[in-house]
Amino acid sequence: MNDIDPKALFRLSVLGPLVSRERLGRGELQLIVRQLARQEYAIPGSRRRYISEKTLQAWYYAWRRHGLAGLSDRPRTTAGQSKLPAAIQSAVLAAKRENPRRSIRQIRLLLEAAGLVPHDTLSRCAVHRLLKAHGLSRIASPEVVPEEKRSFEAEHAGSIWYGDVMHGPTLSFGGRRTKTYLVSLMDDASRLIAHCAFCPAETALEVEGVLKQALLRRGIPVRLVVDNGAAYRASTLQGICARLSIRLVYCRPYAPEGKGKLERWHRTLREQFLAELDGSHIRDLADLNARLWAWVEEIYHRRPHTSLAGQTPLARYQQDLPRIRLLGPLAAQLDELFLHRISRLVRRNGTVSWAGRYFEVPYELSGQRVVLVVSPHTATVVRVESDTGQLLGAATPLDLVANTHRRRQRPAVAPATAAISAGPNLIELTHQRHYRLED
Template sequence: MSHATHANAALTPRARLRLARLIVGHGWSPARAAERYDVSWRTAKKWAERYAAEGSTGMNDRSSRPHHQPNRTPAPVVRKIVHLRWKQRLGPVDIGDRLDMPSSTVHAVLVRCGINRLTHIDRATGEPIRRYEHEHPGDLIHVDVKKLGRVPDGGGWRYVGRQQGKRNRSATAVRTGGPKNKHHQPLIGTCYLHTVIDDHSRVAYVEAHHDETKETATAVLRNAVAWFAERGVSVQRVLSDNGSCYRSNLWRETCAELGLTPKRTRPYRPQTNGKIERFHRTLAEGWAFKKFYNSESARLAALPAWVHEYNHHRPHSAIGKHSPITRLNNLAGHHS
């Protein structure tokens, strides 16, 4: 029985077992056994009790991690740290400055989430360098929601400048009756893009909505599964993050009805859903912010054509510079 022992251990697991057997099996007192092995009687008693309760496996080292960590960084703060690291690839000092917290705490969170080294991430794309994919179309689809601020009438600040952008937002908010935020700035709403990506082919399905409720998310899932079925793809599994709409009973029931196995990513690990994160970046650069739109309706009108271009004509570097649609089963001669 050979197991690694921590540096300060007085006894190896084998010696602990011998000590415990002297007390439990041969009737030695803890004090006598402790003297034999040059440890305290408390130590001898501890190993004897653990041996009596767990047998020889109880002689191995246990984690020294405390059962409760009241000072651990709260989950909402962890999400902010991961977001800044993943989206903007900031270091602990910059993240700490933005969130008004020690950089050492930020670093500890990054280590715990496995994103402390940018060498683990492709700096250009934000995806993990190690690529993987399921073998067949439909084996797994990724789902997520991309949030975009709506374009005000007359265009947004990226193209018309800050001052004119504010005037456009105010005018649009007056027309639509939109509310104001805590800084008394007019709000014109958010566009929620529900996106679905096939893991093997990278074929994308996108719907724009006014919310990310469980009802909307499940309706999009039904539509996407039907859309893929029309193209000869039978969906088996669906991977989502831990958003409330994907943790709902309605989502689980809909997956069961469609014959899908629902899976969720590990909390605070955006790498797990890297393909759809990368698609969202392509979506933002290639459609949402690529050109001037004079209204939200004008931008949404351009979405179907961009998705078609992405699926049918845009070469994808991760699949040999072929377009995603060429990897679907129903296209004769394209599936290899």
């Protein structure tokens, strides 16, 4: 008896509301498909979380025609059999064997130039299938070798951290639907979660907030491996890592296997935390994160992992505590390290704007470009600096009402001085000449 294709079982489970119905009324198919397309799924072998309506309909009709077998990815019965004419097949194979570095595009152009096929009629897919069937689809050259990929693990805790963002649940907070994103930092050697939190967005600000808490709790990693998303490419995050001597490493695009341990963590969180989460007790993000942190500390960190030879992540991490670089004196400077610096032009009324608010700076800076040192997490302006880092003064929130009673500074008037008699005066000379006063 053949094993059932796991993908077919998954697809059948997705189509449950459809296949369980004996008959669908008019318009019900589209309605149910639309509802299914809005849901999130843990799709086997994929990082995607949603399935399009077109794909769902294709699965449904395949199930209607062939049952469960229609939902499996079975190999083509015509695999290796080309529908191209024998003469064209021979020409394609001969062209490839003559020059193994020829691409499919070059082979098509060559056959068109030789008059063997009309222009733009030779299917690229047909050529690819033919070459693949004869073992010629890959470029045969000594310079081209398959990429070597090997499993690895950091020798000590604190050597490598991984960072990533996972799409979290959409919950109702105060009658408003809110999409959440889980930002996580994981230690490679111990699988310990340095810190994680559900956030309302996946921007650099949320990543920096999670990193700050992770540094306070688990020390400073040697390397931080992240993907190429905009949140991780932010100059502010790069600056923080540079000041803390953290080597920021970016994974290659479209290579999720580089962070397989984090993918496994996401799967565990979905299966064990999100599956048990009761949304009726969640009033806001603070409630959600409180439950997340309790589950991480009490269950995930204390459960033996087979990949750790039966050790728990917490025990494996504590085993390397003497090797971990702790913040130490840097803890007192951590807030300063996470401040952002933003260039602004001071208006003629001595104010600058940031985050939709106005702040007053020393009035003598009017018309000059300054650097605002801000705390993005508390939405406050700490001070004003020059481009070189010189302190220029404080910044206070603009209070229009208070300014009606504020005493203005006026420039001092220079004292009257005796008339300067040295040298001729153009106005006086003109006056004397016009009225002939010199007579």
